[in-house]
Amino acid sequence: MAKGPVIVITGTPGTGKSTHAALLANESPVPLRHINVSEWVKERELYEKYDEEWQTYTVDEDRLLDDLEPLVAEGGLILDWHTCEAFPERWADLVVVLRCDHTKLWERLEARGYPLKKIQENNEAEIMQVVLEEARSSYAPEIVVELESENMENLESNVTRIGGWITTWLKNQESS
């Protein structure tokens, strides 16, 4: 059986990456392992330090990439992270960038208990489409897809659409 693709799901924090990844892992036509990269970094202590001011970890990217490389080689992976430019271009078969209206995003981050400064920073990043630009400058345009993640209907249709893409990808792998 063909191994599964490597799908990067990225977007500003709160856009719905983990929600999409969990549903996709459940509904995918081929088994996919969901790696929440932020959690992975914490669990495996792949960071240099904890930044108190921003309440985030400064990731040790070299160690992170070494750690993920064997999993990527196996395939069948969802990499869920708020940034994507650190990953080697060859890793990704598909890069999904989730987008959300900034007032909705603000509410989601507030509900998460983020400090105001962090909400403002992320909100601004979403308005300026920082993650989308990052994805577009790091990967071939044909593998980058921008999807709206504002409501449950978006969530369901996005996951169905990515599932359809996986089915085609598998067929292409078999015939090549």
Ligand SMILES: Nc1ncnc2c1ncn2[C@@H]1O[C@H](COP(=O)(O)OP(=O)(O)O)[C@@H](O)[C@H]1O
């Ligand atoms: N498409 C969506 N429609 C409605 N709520 C969503 C959607 N995507 C995410 N959410 C909600 O927004 C919050 C943040 O989602 P999450 O998946 O944790 O975001 P991320 O992983 O990008 O930080 C959660 O409460 C989740 O239920």
